[in-house]
Each structure stands twice: as C-alpha cells, then as structure tokens.
Amino acid sequence: MERRYLVRTFGCQMNEHDSERIAGMLAADGMRPAEGLDDAQVVVFNTCAIRENADDRLYGNLGHLKPLKERRPDLRIVVAGCLAQKDRGEIQRRAPWVDVVVGTHALPGLLDLLRRAEVEGPQMDVREYTEVFPSALPAARGEGWRAWVSIAVGCDNACTFCIVPLVRGPQRSRPIADVLAEVRDLAARGVVEVTLLGQNVNTYGRDLTDPASARRPRFAELLREVDRVEGLRRIRFTSPHPHDFTPDVIDAMAECERVCEHIHFPLQSGSDRILRAMRRSYRRERYLAWLERIRERIPGVAVSTDIIVGFPGETEEDFRDTLDVVERARFDAAYLFRYSPRPGTVAATLPDQVPPEVAQERFERLVALQEAITAERNREQIGREVEVLVEGVGRRGGRAQARTRTNRIVHLDRPLAPGTFARARVTGAGAHHLVGELVEVPVAV
Numbered sequence: 001m002e003r004r005y006l007v008r009t010f011g012c013q014m015n016e017h018d019s020e021r022i023a024g025m026l027a028a029d030g031m032r033p034a035e036g037l038d039d040a041q042v043v044v045f046n047t048c049a050i051r052e053n054a055d056d057r058l059y060g061n062l063g064h065l066k067p068l069k070e071r072r073p074d075l076r077i078v079v080a081g082c083l084a085q086k087d088r089g090e091i092q093r094r095a096p097w098v099d100v101v102v103g104t105h106a107l108p109g110l111l112d113l114l115r116r117a118e119v120e121g122p123q124m125d126v127r128e129y130t131e132v133f134p135s136a137l138p139a140a141r142g143e144g145w146r147a148w149v150s151i152a153v154g155c156d157n158a159c160t161f162c163i164v165p166l167v168r169g170p171q172r173s174r175p176i177a178d179v180l181a182e183v184r185d186l187a188a189r190g191v192v193e194v195t196l197l198g199q200n201v202n203t204y205g206r207d208l209t210d211p212a213s214a215r216r217p218r219f220a221e222l223l224r225e226v227d228r229v230e231g232l233r234r235i236r237f238t239s240p241h242p243h244d245f246t247p248d249v250i251d252a253m254a255e256c257e258r259v260c261e262h263i264h265f266p267l268q269s270g271s272d273r274i275l276r277a278m279r280r281s282y283r284r285e286r287y288l289a290w291l292e293r294i295r296e297r298i299p300g301v302a303v304s305t306d307i308i309v310g311f312p313g314e315t316e317e318d319f320r321d322t323l324d325v326v327e328r329a330r331f332d333a334a335y336l337f338r339y340s341p342r343p344g345t346v347a348a349t350l351p352d353q354v355p356p357e358v359a360q361e362r363f364e365r366l367v368a369l370q371e372a373i374t375a376e377r378n379r380e381q382i383g384r385e386v387e388v389l390v391e392g393v394g395r396r397g398g399r400a401q402a403r404t405r406t407n408r409i410v411h412l413d414r415p416l417a418p419g420t421f422a423r424a425r426v427t428g429a430g431a432h433h434l435v436g437e438l439v440e441v442p443v444a445v
C-alpha cells in the first residue's frame with residue numbers, strides 16, 4: 001500500500017521552508033501527501049519555540065494523537081523543529097508514543113531515524129552542528145510560482161528575548177553558487193517570486209570565504225546575482241537586522257529591478273534603555289536616521305516592523321518612547337507582540353516582569369496608533385496604478401487576492417489564477433488591505 005505523510009507547520013517562514021524539505025524527503029522516499037490524519041502513516045509536527053504557549057500546543061496536539069497511535073501502532077509520529085531542539089528528551093518523556101524527535105540540525109537524517117524507529121523503537125537526534133544545509137535537501141513545494149530559498153541558518157546575535165541562537169545555533173551561510181543554482185532551477189520551473197530567508201539575512205556571508213577571491217561574499221552581492229536570474233520577476237528577503245542594513249544593501253535594493261520595494265525593519269522597542277536590555281545594538285535616533293536614508297534612496301519603499309510591548313523593566317516612559325518612534329517612523333505595517341517569557345532566554349530571568357494587564361493596556365494603545373497609521377498609508381495608495389501578483393481567491397467570494405511589490409494585499413474585482421501578474425488601479429483602502437480594479441489584461445505565467 002502506498003504510504004502517505006502529513007506535515008503540520010508552526011511558526012515562521014524558516015519552518016515553512018524546512019517543512020517543504022521534510023515533505024520533499026518523504027516524497028523522495030516514495031510517499032505521497034495525505035488528505036488528513038486518517039490516511040497518514042507518518043505525521044510530522046514541525047514546531048516553533050518562539051510563539052506563546054508553543055509547548056502547550058504541541059503537547060495538546062500530541063495528546064490528541066495518543067488514542068490514534070494506540071489503534072494504529074504502525075503510525076509514525078515525528079516532532080521536528082525548534083521545540084524538538086530545545087526540549088530534547090522532554091518530548092519523549094511526556095509523550096512516549098512519539099517515534100522520532102529530530103532537531104533543527106539533524107533534519108537531513110530524518111529518513112534514517114524513521115527506518116531505525118521501525119526496528120529499534122523511539123529515536124532522537126538533536127545534535128548541535130549542521131552537516132548538510134537544509135536547502136540541499138529535496139523540496140516538495142505547495143505552489144509552483146513562488147518559493148522560499150534559505151541563504152543562511154542560525155544567528156550570531158544574542159537578543160535577550162530570542163530563542164533562535166539556542167535552537168538554530170551560530171550563523172551558517174550557504175555558498176553563493178548553491179543559492180544561485182537553486183534560484184536558477186526554480187526560475188526554469190516557472191517560479192516568479194523568491195524570498196531569500198535567513199535569521200539575519202544581511203550578515204549573509206560573514207562566515208564564508210569565496211575560494212576564488214579569498215574574501216567574504218556580501219548580502220548585497222547575492223542580491224545583485226539573484227537579480228540577474230532570467231525568468232524571476234520578484235525578489236524578497238527576510239529578516240534583516242537594522243544594524244547590518246549597510247549602504248551597499250540599500251544601493252542594491254534601489255538598483256536591482258526585481259528586488260521588491262519592501263523592507264522588514266524590526267524596531268522591537270523605541271526606548272534606548274529597553275533596546276540596551278534587549279541587547280539590540282542600535283538606538284532610536286540611529287534607527288530613524290537609517291530609515292530616512294532608506295526612504296530617500298528607494299522612493300515608494302514600504303517598511304514593516306516588529307515591536308515587543310511589555311519587555312521586562314519597561315516603564316510607561318519607555319513605552320511612550322516607543323509610541324513616539326512609531327509616530328515618527330510611520331510604518332506601513334507592524335507585527336506587534338505582547339512580551340511573554342520564553343524559557344531558555346535571558347529575558348525570562350530578568351527582574352521587573354511587566355504585569356500582564358499593564359502589557360495588555362499598552363499593547364492596545366500601540367495597536368490603535370499603528371492601525372490608524374497603516375490605514376492612512378493605505379489611503380495614500382488610492383488612485384495609483386500598481387503591479388499585482390495574484391496569490392489566491394479573495395475572502396469576498398469570487399475575487400482574487402493579490403499582492404503589490406510593496407507587500408500590500410489587494411482584493412481585485414475579478415477572479416484570476418494564482419501566479420498571474422496584472423496591473424490594477426487602487427480604488428479603496430482598509431486597515432489591512434487595498435481594493436483594486438484590473439486595468440490591464442493579465443498575463444499568465
């Protein structure tokens with residue numbers, strides 16, 4: 001009988017990328033995607049350690065699988081990703097019906113672990129070093145027109161709220177030639193948009209030496225090389241660290257036609273005191289100066305950000321500093337988070353944790369401010385003609401949902417196939433989307 005797999009992904013784009021690789025390895029082993037739990041012989045949870053209550057969610061999901069495993073002992077349950085790396089033996093202690101725990105560095109060995117589990121029982125590999133870069137593994141991608149491309153894994157920074165350095169290790173960049181080979185292959189197969197992924201993309205190459213020139217490749221060079229790949233129409237990247245957003249990267253963005261006019265520029269806090277406690281290496285005025293330079297050099301660029309509210313020790317004055325930076329920065333979009341301690345991080349051990357009701361009240365004030373700014377920025381788009389790339393069916397029956405180069409969602413007046421480019425005139429704007437009518441016959445890709 002043909003075996004089937006189900007991969008459930010939690011967390012960030014890096015996990016989505018890794019899930020494509022997990023699916024790719026299982027498919028290369030002769031398996032097919034399952035419709036749901038009932039027809040799956042292998043179930044993989046690719047976990048995230050960053051989100052609030054990630055552990056509760058994982059153990060809740062594993063608890064649901066226990067009766068199924070009792071009825072079908074041949075079902076193989078795999079826990080992968082950051083929580084697998086962080087919790088190690090804890091997972092099989094709390095959920096002994098799990099067959100394989102595979103950490104972030106051990107992913108290439110997944111099929112071996114599954115085979116060994118057949119004869120030897122539960123397996124775990126949470127090694128601390130990467131031998132095979134995950135992008136070198138086969139991928140099973142959900143969409144034929146866009147793809148994630150990992151350019152580096154891990155991070156050399158030590159932001160006190162972040163678990164990434166612990167679960168993904170120090171930065172390890174992928175050689176430029178490997179990245180380009182993957183992008184060229186994707187473009188040849190019809191992919192029109194790639195997103196270059198790394199925990200800190202703009203320090204790409206710091207850990208590499210190019211054998212030909214004996215020097216380190218830089219992120220700006222990589223952007224320029226990817227921009228030359230025939231067939232691609234859009235290039236995105238995430239996430240950069242503001243401190244490493246050097247002028248050569250801004251120049252490359254301004255000059256490379258396919259690189260989209262959108263930057264995710266994580267602020268985290270507008271208070272210098274809190275930035276110091278977070279171990280973020282910039283301060284508010286420098287951040288705003290960098291932003292100004294980016295906007296001058298890349299006209300029309302959209303800027304999004306991440307902000308954490310209620311970091312330990314945050315006073316009302318610190319929070320007002322954040323409101324002040326948000327008012328001055330006029331972000332096009334922002335991902336706002338209430339701080340919650342993540343076990344294993346430095347911040348979880350800091351004194352002066354902010355009471356949840358105080359963090360909630362500040363969070364609501366910040367959301368109200370940012371939503372008003374986002375709505376205003378969106379209204380500025382009304383009347384403009386923009387290139388859109390269709391991503392799927394809109395929520396309002398029959399319409400297409402598309403995205404501008406500046407990463408704004410547009411609800412179109414007609415249905416169109418995903419992966420289609422079109423031109424649209426913006427006729428309306430909401431807090432989180434634009435409304436547009438098609439002005440040019442779309443070209444299918």
Ligand code: SF4
Pocket residue numbers: 155156157158159162163164165199200241
């Ligand atoms: S730069 Fe990003 S990934 Fe690295 S430690 Fe800071 S928040 Fe985490």
